[in-house]
Amino acid sequence: MNIKLFHEAIHLLQGELSPETGIILDLKEEDVLPMADLLVRYDLPSDRQSRLLSIYIAIKLALLRHSSCEGSGEYLTRQVLDGDYLYSFYVQLCLQWEEYELLSHLAPIIKQIQIKAIEGTPEEERLLKGWELFLQLENTHSRASQAI
Amino acid sequence: MKLDEALNIPLRTVDKEIINIVKFDKDVPRSSVLAKSIVDLVRSGGKRVRPLMVIVGSRFGPSPDKSKVWRLAAAAEFIHAASLIHDDIIDDSPVRRGQSALHVKLGVKGALHVGNYMSARVIELISGYSAERERYAYDLSSLATTQLCLGEYQQLSYLYNYDITIEQYLEKSINKTAQLIATCLKIGAQSAGADEEISDLLYTFGQKLGISFQIRDDILDFTQSSDKLGKPAGSDLRHGQVTLPVLYALEDQHLASSIRSVSSETPIEEIDAVIASIQSSDALEKAENLSQQYLNEAQEIIDQLQEYPAHHDLQILLNYFGGRDS
Numbered sequence: 519m520n521i522k523l524f525h526e527a528i529h530l531l532q533g534e535l536s537p538e539t540g541i542i543l544d545l546k547e548e549d550v551l552p553m554a555d556l557l558v559r560y561d562l563p564s565d566r567q568s569r570l571l572s573i574y575i576a577i578k579l580a581l582l583r584h585s586s587c588e589g590s591g592e593y594l595t596r597q598v599l600d601g602d603y604l605y606s607f608y609v610q611l612c613l614q615w616e617e618y619e620l621l622s623h624l625a626p627i628i629k630q631i632q633i634k635a636i637e638g639t640p641e642e643e644r645l646l647k648g649w650e651l652f653l654q655l656e657n658t659h660s661r662a663s664q665a666i
Numbered sequence: 667m668k669l670d671e672a673l674n675i676p677l678r679t680v681d682k683e684i685i686n687i688v689k690f691d692k693d694v695p696r697s698s699v700l701a702k703s704i705v706d707l708v709r710s711g712g713k714r715v716r717p718l719m720v721i722v723g724s725r726f727g728p729s730p731d732k733s734k735v736w737r738l739a740a741a742a743e744f745i746h747a748a749s750l751i752h753d754d755i756i757d758d759s760p761v762r763r764g765q766s767a768l769h770v771k772l773g774v775k776g777a778l779h780v781g782n783y784m785s786a787r788v789i790e791l792i793s794g795y796s797a798e799r800e801r802y803a804y805d806l807s808s809l810a811t812t813q814l815c816l817g818e819y820q821q822l823s824y825l826y827n828y829d830i831t832i833e834q835y836l837e838k839s840i841n842k843t844a845q846l847i848a849t850c851l852k853i854g855a856q857s858a859g860a861d862e863e864i865s866d867l868l869y870t871f872g873q874k875l876g877i878s879f880q881i882r883d884d885i886l887d888f889t890q891s892s893d894k895l896g897k898p899a900g901s902d903l904r905h906g907q908v909t910l911p912v913l914y915a916l917e918d919q920h921l922a923s924s925i926r927s928v929s930s931e932t933p934i935e936e937i938d939a940v941i942a943s944i945q946s947s948d949a950l951e952k953a954e955n956l957s958q959q960y961l962n963e964a965q966e967i968i969d970q971l972q973e974y975p976a977h978h979d980l981q982i983l984l985n986y987f988g989g990r991d992s
Contacts, residue, residue: 536812538819584778587755595756595822598778602752603815605782609789610810613803621806622793626693629786633693635779636700636772 527571580604725976727858817841825906844876884909900941914949
């Protein structure tokens with residue numbers, strides 16, 4: 519089930535990326551499955567699950583590309599550019615799919631991840647925790663609205 | 667007269683607003699490496715063309731909300747500065763505005779994260795206008811740098827490619843340079859409540875100005891002395907970049923074969939000879955003519971906006987970008 523979601527999200531994201539970037543979504547399942555596991559715990563429509571996982575993959579891959587920036591030449595250039603593009607692209611995906619609350623929620627978390635990395639104490643696990651909190655809050659609001 | 671003075675925009679206030687973006691970030695200690703790096707970068711100077719354009723754009727609207735306009739202006743410079751930090755890493759440039767580039771001071775990863783912080787901070791600030799969802803969605807998508815990155819990808823894929831078309835060169839120039847300049851004028855106008863027709867005209871004006879500027883920059887790479895450029899003349903071609911003067915020179919059958927022979931393996935003396943042949947051809951004049959054509963089209967837009975007092979500011983920008991002013 520989660521593997522299926524993983525492949526659907528990869529397929530969706532690959533279709534949205536500009537072919538000119540040449541970005542290959544070469545994440546390992548272990549990089550994404552914790553988020554896929556998290557998403558299926560919430561009662562979300564399947565197309566939204568795929569969209570949310572696509573957004574997560576874009577951010578996760580941006581983090582991975584920039585964390586492996588070493589050396590010089592075309593390899594370094596592509597790692598920098600891929601990360602830059604994906605950090606910008608997740609914003610576009612959120613706007614395109616009207617995930618405004620998610621964007622407002624994630625922006626400070628992604629910022630804090632950068633701050634921690636500069637301080638030499640990387641905390642990339644904040645990303646998954648941030649998503650978990652978002653899904654919890656959204657679920658609570660949704661239940662509260664239904665109760666009213 | 668300097669551009670900021672001619673536009674009557676105090677640069678110190680612009681700089682203060684830019685520094686405030688990091689200064690008022692509760693997640694960043696003031697004495698941190700991050701805060702210091704950004705403040706040093708801002709204080710090292712710069713013309714602040716993008717913030718100035720946001721402010722000029724706002725002068726075309728009936729109700730400029732000063733604090734919002736200045737915040738957008740500062741955000742535009744933050745995005746631009748972040749891209750410069752990453753450009754320096756890609757180009758392995760050791761110096762920025764007379765100081766060691768940030769990747770020299772902090773290492774590649776440190777500098778990358780500073781640039782990422784700056785972009786993320788802008789997204790955080792703009793997505794904070796949650797009451798005005800349509801407005802912030804537009805501002806965010808405008809300031810998103812996907813197009814700028816696409817321009818970089820295009821530049822990378824066109825290296826030593828002598829078969830690219832002038833249209834491809836122009837598209838790359840729009841993505842890399844002109845789009846952000848055009849966006850700055852447009853979001854400034856929209857933040858002040860300008861009509862869509864006016865903000866679209868300003869966008870087109872900015873795009874034409876940006877393309878003209880990029881072409882002139884590519885010409886200067888051939889015409890300015892190496893002392894003034896801080897790098898050898900023809901540096902773009904030496905690094906495989908096929909710019910407009912090269913494309914026009916390729917139309918000359920006598921020059922085409924020698925230009926096409928230039929690769930990353932070509933000895934310096936041979937490249938020097940190719941560059942000299944381009945310099946003495948009519949390619950630079952043709953490129954200058956196209957740059958001028960874009961300026962003329964931008965001038966036509968100014969003429970359409972005569973009823974707005976701020977059209978004088980567009981004229982100042984045009985003269986500045988066209989090299990008719992200091």
